[in-house]
Amino acid sequence: MKHCLCILIVFCCFHGVRAQASAEQAADSLYRLAQGAPDDSVKIERLLDLSFFWCDRDTAKAFHYIDESRKLMGNKPTDYQQGLLHHFTANIIYNHDIERAKSEYMLAEKYLARYRFPRAYFYRSKVWNNYGTLLQRQDSANLFMGIIVDRALPYARLAGDSTAVGNHLQNIALLLSNVQDYEKAESYFKQALNTLSTATATSEDWLTVFVNAAKNAILGENLGRARGYLDSAAAVYHAIPYTTYASFYYRTEGQYYRHIREKEKALEMFRKGIARAESLRDAYSLRDIYFEMYAMYRDFGEYGNAKKYLLISNQYDPVQSTHNRLLHLREMANVEFKLGNFRAAYEQMEAYALGKDTFQQNNMALKIIDLEKQYESIGKENEILKLKDINQQQQMNIDRSRFWLVLLGAGLSIALIIAFFSWKLAKSNHNTLVQNELLHQEELKTLRQQEQLHRYQSILQGQEEERNRIARDLHDGLGGLLAGVKLRLSAIATRDREKNSTVSTEVNAVIGELDHAVDELRRVSRNMMPEALLYMGLESALADLCNYMDTPATAVKFQGIGLRSSYPKPVLIGVYRMVQELLNNAIKHAHATQIIVQCSDSDGCLFLTVEDDGVGFNIQLLVAKGLGLKNIEDRVALLQGRMEIDSKPGEGTTVNIEIPV
Secondary structure, three states: OHHHHHHHHHHHHHHHHHHHHHHHHHHHHHHHHHHOOOOHHHHHHHHHHHHHHHOOOOHHHHHHHHHHHHHHHOOOOOHHHHHHHHHHHHHHHOOOOHHHHHHHHHHHHHHHOOOOOHHHHHHHHHHHHHHHHHHHHOOOHHHHHHHHHHHHHHHHHHOOOHHHHHHHHHHHHHHHHHOOOHHHHHHHHHHHHHHHHOOOOOHHHHHHHHHHHHHHHHHOOOHHHHHHHHHHHHHHHOOOOOOOOHHHHHHHHHHHHHHOOOHHHHHHHHHHHHHHHHHHOOHHHHHHHHHHHHHHHHHOOOHHHHHHHHHHHHHOOOOOOHHHHHHHHHHHHHHHHHOOOHHHHHHHHHHHHHOOOHHHHHHHHHHHHHHHHHHHHHHHHHHHHHHHHHHHHHHHHHHHHHHHHHHHHHHHHHHHHHHHHHHHHHHHHHHHHHHHHHHHHHHHHHHHHHHHHHHHHHHHHHHHHHHHHHHHHHHHHHHHHHHHHHHHHHHHHHHHHHHHOOOOHHHHHHHHHHHHHHHHHHHHHHHHOOHHHHHOOHHHHHHHHHHHHOOOOOEEEEEEEOOOOOOOHHHHHHHHHHHHHHHHHHHHOOOOOEEEEEEEEEOOEEEEEEEEOOOOOOHHHHHHHOOOHHHHHHHHHHOOOEEEEEEOOOOOEEEEEEEEO
16 A cells, blocks of 8 residues: 555656646746737736736746736826736735735726726626635625626626636536535536637636536536546646646546545545645645545545544635534534544534524534433443432332323323314315415416417517518519619610710709618618528528617627527517617617627527616616517517516616527
8 A cells, every 4th residue: 555655646746747847838838929919018918817827826926927017017007907907916815815805806896997898898707706706715605696697797798708708607507506506507517618619718717617517416416427527627637737727627536436436546536636736835625635535534434534634624724714614513523423432523513503593503403412412321321220220119100100191191182183183174175265266366367368468479470471561562562663763764864974975963863862762671671571580590680680780889799609590480580579679779768889689599498688788777667668678578478488687777788588499
């Protein structure tokens, strides 16, 4: 065993040297990019990227590159540049001084909030994400979830950064996994991978998602799925051995082997992870890996080794969060109990119970009492034996009295039970009648709603048929007529030019007005039934609509993700009309300067999001405002979908629509 351990340590050290060499090569490549920057503004950001590269590896080098970028900014850096300095400074002290890092991130947000271009939104998304992860470390996971939804994700979308969107979706998955909702977390990991596949994601991004998705699958006891994620992670990791995420990869590999009970392979992975984490002075990784080693020895019944590694794990908690402290106390109580140290187990469980809320304390009290009884029973066993003879006679008398009391109590209990069930039966009959009446009312309500939807469907179908008819009449009838008039006028103008060498200005003016009329006729016909929707599919039609609505005053961007080439005609027309109405609302009523339209197909549903930076409105006054959203709501109901609106005055509007296909 001692020889095998030495071999593993030598291998880990060699791997660490190779990883360090790869890191130096990557850093040199980044430095050459910075030196070859076309101007100072690009060079500043590339130097700051170098600072971020070194922040987990060598803080001195990280601060050096921040100083280099500060020199290039001059004596009066812009607010945007000051925001970048605060952001990258916070990245360096992220693991060492949480409160100062939080202050630096908020200063960065203060400066960057004064700008409205994509790169500023890109950094603001990162600022809020990193600030939220610090809150999570301080037992505020709910606040982190709010920050992702309200801040980080919207800014990433405004920046057009699909990679950041994928990483934020991954963070939501991690939060769900932490509360043991593994299936829902898996769905967000899939969304994150799907989003990254459409972006220029780095190998680090892919590795992070694969490793975290594997851990979630292991915790959800889906080991086959976990193995698939780990194989993908291994392929990515071999391409970037210098990554700072290597220790988490080895941790998760070891966790997988622990669950399939391959002890030696698990130990090999854990030791590699420890070597990488120690080289980076990564206390969080060391705590995780040593805790996994504890769990492995615990699962194999080696409680002495389990206690040893649990104590080591607790030494590497730099923040000592409430969750980690309570987890340590609970696991230590279980280990002490298995080792027969009942007094120590009782003390650990008592400390654990004090950290829980009242409801949890009541549950933990039973375990504490049980441990205390087992501890006391060992010390008092001899005294009980000595008193047994003395108390025997008294116990017989007590048992006799207890018998009669139990008999009397049993009779009284039977009478009470009969009375209780009689009352319960009467109440149940009454509740049944009430429920039947409520069900009848709900059925009537459902029938009325179905009738309303049927009438609305008939109206929509009639409208679309009438639009098609008018579009054809305009194109084939009036369009042809106008084209004929133009040709005849052009012929007249040609004859006049041949005879008189001049053409009446009035004739030229009429020809110009006819051209304008033909263009207007085509626009009206196109709005009634776009050709792209009928012949080229939903994605092309929406892209064409967004390009048409895009103006210097209002930028309209479209993102299509995983859309099929064909959909049922009601879905095509319904989605197109919804987007058309929402864009008109955003431009005419919200006075938006930037609109993002995103449409994706995932898990048998179409997801449509229209987001603008307009004036917003009070959702409570939605009906009074008359923004045409009722028409969209009816279309969504007709397609058996659902719609959510998020808007506040002065903060823009986001409409999310989900339609099953």
